[in-house]
Amino acid sequence: MLHRGHESTDGGGDGLSVPMAWLYAEYVADELLRGGDLMPPTSFEFRAGRYALALTVFLSDTDGQLCGVEVVSRLETWLSLTAYDQPWREWVRERLAETAGRSGDADPDLALARAAWRWLQDTELLAPDLNSVPGGAPGTGEDEGPKVWTPAWQLGLPLGHLAIHLF
Template sequence: MRPESTGGAGLAVPMSWLCAEYTADVILRTGGLVPPGSLEFRAGQRVLALTVHLGDGAAAGTFAAGGAPDTDEWLSLTAAGRPWPDWVGDRLAARERHGGPDPDLALATATWHWLRTTHVYATDLGDLEPWHPSRPRPGSVDESRRAWTPAWELGLPLGHLAVRLW
């Protein structure tokens, strides 16, 4: 089946996006960092799906076909200090310029909208970035101090850690 084939009724099938979601789901479930079905899991899964789908490689399709993807690109894109949200915005804008109906792009755009507009009441990490291996831990994080955080800010370090553990 072609990646954007139609299923008889003229409905385009977003195979690239579905492969990226599947890959992200497997990586997060394998890591066992958060319970599946939780808001944290969904945030991490959606961040990884966008990263896999918008990345340069065809790793999601390779993984879905039984091969092993090269995860270095995903680790690089999700690393702390990288402008991941700008990268996603630029990639989506570039694909929109290509024009034409694209069911993969529609799902990726909806996912990015959800990640930006959904806020999670979570521990306020501030600028500590305790998940970043090159930064020393400046003491413990006060887990009682909470803040409303966009879902992508919660999902990005979770996704990065899940790929690293995978």
């Protein structure tokens, strides 16, 4: 069973640190999104969903046993964390701070989680304006309606939530 922390490639503690917990969280997120077949895996929207889900998976692992549990046993937790009415953004910030307090800033898992969080916050994607008038202008299709620049996490989070539902 793999544990969060500094796994070494040579079996000892002084070798290269491999971010096993983060890599596993990304793998789980990728599989959930691919299984849902919501969008092309090469799209920025897919990347946003993968990062949002990976952060949820990684940061919800409070017992440090992420790699040793059955994914199905965690689905309800991930669904509740990614639900529309939940303060997911604040939860991510708090959990990143808590994780840093426990494992230190040199943790390779935490470094990758922080990089994903920065990308989700700093990247904006052009998306349909869900607050616009229903139906849009006459004669426009869904892809032709009004669009707005949206932080990547705001697109990735509902995609991840839907992917969990479809699993």
